Amino acid sequence: MGGVPLRLPSPLVELDDERIAQRDIRLFLKRDDLINPEIPGNKWRKLKYNISAAKAAGASTLLTFGGAYSNHIRATAAVGYYYGFQTIGVIRGEEHRSLNESLTYATSRGMSLVYMDRTTYRQKTSPDVIGMLRERFGDFYLIPEGGSNSAAVRGCVELADEIDIDFDFLCCACGTGGTLAGMSAGLKPDQRALGFSALKGGDFLADDVAQLQRDTFGEPLSNWSINTEFHFGGFARRTQELNEFIADFSRRHDVTLEWVYVARMMYGIYALTDRRFFPRGFRGHSDCHRLTALLKRSLVSSFQVIGTLSARGGSWFLPGQRPLATVDGEFTVESHPLPGHRLAHGVDHELYGAVIDRAAVVASERGSLRPRACCH
Structure with missing residues (x-):
């Protein structure tokens, strides 16, 4: 597929940290954040087959939803720019007279922004709201908020095939569940996927992941789970404990973790490691337990x-x-x-x-x- 330069497979690197090693664990980072700066990580994997489906349907316009700081809005704008689609972003909440950096970028890539009040936005998937949007904008290819649909799930299935080491767990942060739904389907029978919810009250994500797998594969799989403990008070909220973890990780590894998703996942991995959640000898590895953490959003060095x-x-x-x-x-x-x-x-x-x-x-x-x- 032409359009933008992509680094695929994305790099796999091992994290050197004595706190992990002393628990007989090796932790690898799957650097999907390096696939492309404009369409990084799970955004490319989620949009890849949506691009193909839109072209096959003869669509010339992509319409999607997101908040004012949405990475998905940015990525969809970039996809439209490089793959020849008009793009419309339906933004939750009041109009931003002075555009933030994310929305400025989206408009620089040709995206038209339309604002939707929060009450209507909560009904954004209803036939009435979609019909209203089609009356206003004409025909379009609809990509859901966060990009999670069956096409996105199929794109995320391919992730595990890129990992050329034997591993026990594949971990990712979860916002809508699409990445977890897909990557778990690419695992071997004795491997598991572990998602970390970035949302407070994220128990609903298990139902969403199961439904995505039903829609894509006919039935949900049993090789994944979601941890909802490490939300730090709610989506995009920060605490002193999280800030100190990010600062300490930066001092140790010269890497500043993206804090909305990645830092929560990494904190959870370290906490579960201390609790011996990942037992030595799992799957017959006598030497150590192997984890792979997916960095699907920017990791700043x-x-x-x-x-x-x-x-x-x-x-x-x-x-x-x-x-x-x-x-x-x-x-x-x-x-x-x-x-x-x-x-x-x-x-x-x-x-x-x-x-x-x-x-x-x-x-x-x-x-x-x-x-x-x-x-x-």
């Missing part, structure tokens, strides 16, 4: 400025390295010399918005994420 970008051209360098890429209106996708990392990359000089605004950057994680021979 310390950045090293390696060059400047002009609209007319230039080169990207690391000290002592050959040029990594050349820009001349376009610049190429290149891997960072350190395995498991990559150069900020793109199609044209406008592509990465805020990333381009602060110049070329490349992750420099100082060896705390140590790729192994098995990793991409």
